[in-house]
Amino acid sequence: MATREACRQLLTEFEGIVGVYRSLAKAVPVGSLPPGSSVLFALSRSTEPLRAGRLAELLDLDMSVVSRHLAHLVEHGWVERRPHPSDGRAVLLGITPQGRAVVERATDACLAVFAERLVDWSDDDAERLSELLGRLKAGFGHRPLPVPAVVSH
Amino acid sequence: MATREACRQLLTEFEGIVGVYRSLAKAVPVGSLPPGSSVLFALSRSTEPLRAGRLAELLDLDMSVVSRHLAHLVEHGWVERRPHPSDGRAVLLGITPQGRAVVERATDACLAVFAERLVDWSDDDAERLSELLGRLKAGFGHRPLPVPAVVSH
DNA sequence: TATTGTTATACTCTATAACTATA
DNA sequence: TATAGTTATAGAGTATAACAATA
Numbered sequence: 014m015a016t017r018e019a020c021r022q023l024l025t026e027f028e029g030i031v032g033v034y035r036s037l038a039k040a041v042p043v044g045s046l047p048p049g050s051s052v053l054f055a056l057s058r059s060t061e062p063l064r065a066g067r068l069a070e071l072l073d074l075d076m077s078v079v080s081r082h083l084a085h086l087v088e089h090g091w092v093e094r095r096p097h098p099s100d101g102r103a104v105l106l107g108i109t110p111q112g113r114a115v116v117e118r119a120t121d122a123c124l125a126v127f128a129e130r131l132v133d134w135s136d137d138d139a140e141r142l143s144e145l146l147g148r149l150k151a152g153f154g155h156r157p158l159p160v161p162a163v164v165s166h
Numbered sequence: 167m168a169t170r171e172a173c174r175q176l177l178t179e180f181e182g183i184v185g186v187y188r189s190l191a192k193a194v195p196v197g198s199l200p201p202g203s204s205v206l207f208a209l210s211r212s213t214e215p216l217r218a219g220r221l222a223e224l225l226d227l228d229m230s231v232v233s234r235h236l237a238h239l240v241e242h243g244w245v246e247r248r249p250h251p252s253d254g255r256a257v258l259l260g261i262t263p264q265g266r267a268v269v270e271r272a273t274d275a276c277l278a279v280f281a282e283r284l285v286d287w288s289d290d291d292a293e294r295l296s297e298l299l300g301r302l303k304a305g306f307g308h309r310p311l312p313v314p315a316v317v318s319h
Numbered sequence: 320t321a322t323t324g325t326t327a328t329a330c331t332c333t334a335t336a337a338c339t340a341t342a
Numbered sequence: 343t344a345t346a347g348t349t350a351t352a353g354a355g356t357a358t359a360a361c362a363a364t365a
Contacts, residue, residue, distance in 0.1 A: 015292035020280045023292045026299040034184050036226045036306045073189045102323040102364045127173045130305040139168035139176045142298040146179040152283040153189045228334055255341045255346040
């Protein structure tokens with residue numbers, strides 16, 4: 014267990030991290046991160062179609078929010094809605110090839126910025142930070158995708 | 167220089183970090199993170215009064231955004247506006263004792279959540295993540311406070 | 320009755336543009 | 343003329359509540 018002081022220090026650094034994300038989003042060409050990107054990214058990382066509720070759970074968002082983003086993404090042809098085979102209330106969401114292209118473009122654009130800002134980072138530093146961020150997310154219940162197949166029906 | 171693959175991995179983990187912040191904000195008692203918290207936090211970390219423009223620069227926000235948050239914070243008595251001694255256009259912002267109390271409460275509330283979610287973290291892990299997040303922020307131009315005294319007048 | 324998802328409404332955060340006051 | 347800051351307006355993200363359809 015980390016000391017209270019270490020936690021406080023971590024909290025201080027963490028507090029500004031949203032600003033870093035905002036800076037990244039601003040540094041990227043306009044249109045690279047379209048509205049609803051987070052939902053699209055989550056879908057792109059899934060190996061199988063997901064229900065809306067599962068997406069909301071994974072992103073720790075209200076389902077109404079996910080639903081609204083999905084409407085936008087479907088409208089653009091980046092996500093496909095299909096009826097759930099065994100549950101008439103549910104829908105299955107899958108990313109389309111066009112959606113994958115959007116994710117690719119977004120990733121490339123962000124990578125370019127990262128490469129520019131992290132020139133003096135070693136491979137080791139980058140990997141260590143990836144690992145620690147992953148653990149932090151896991152601690153907050155943001156499970157990695159693909160999902161460990163809790164088949165809901 | 168980290169490899170493209172390491173950067174891509176880091177980007178993947180980083181992408182979901184905003185969700186973690188959202189989860190933290192939701193896990194905390196209502197009112198712990200009042201609107202404009204980020205501006206208040208920045209002011210609380212400064213050892214001297216700051217101009218609005220300097221705050222915007224530090225947070226990488228448009229000044230109009232900072233101005234709007236400041237109006238709210240001043241209204242609550244958490245921030246004090248004073249005229250700049252040598253520049254009639256500028257204002258100097260300082261946190262009040264009441265503002266510090268708000269920051270303390272917010273910090274304590276977040277710390278409680280962190281302590282709960284990071285039970286299995288070692289001191290070393292927490293410190294390493296703090297350090298790496300700090301470097302990441304620096305890479306994106308988010309300079310730590312207190313400011314290295316570029317006296318503007 | 321309970322659950323899945325959608326829609327209506329409202330609140331927060333942010334940026335752009337127009338404006339005022341001062342330099 | 344240029345700069346510091348404010349205000350008006352608009353767009354994006356989110357949550358709550360009411361709702362429809364299905365289980």
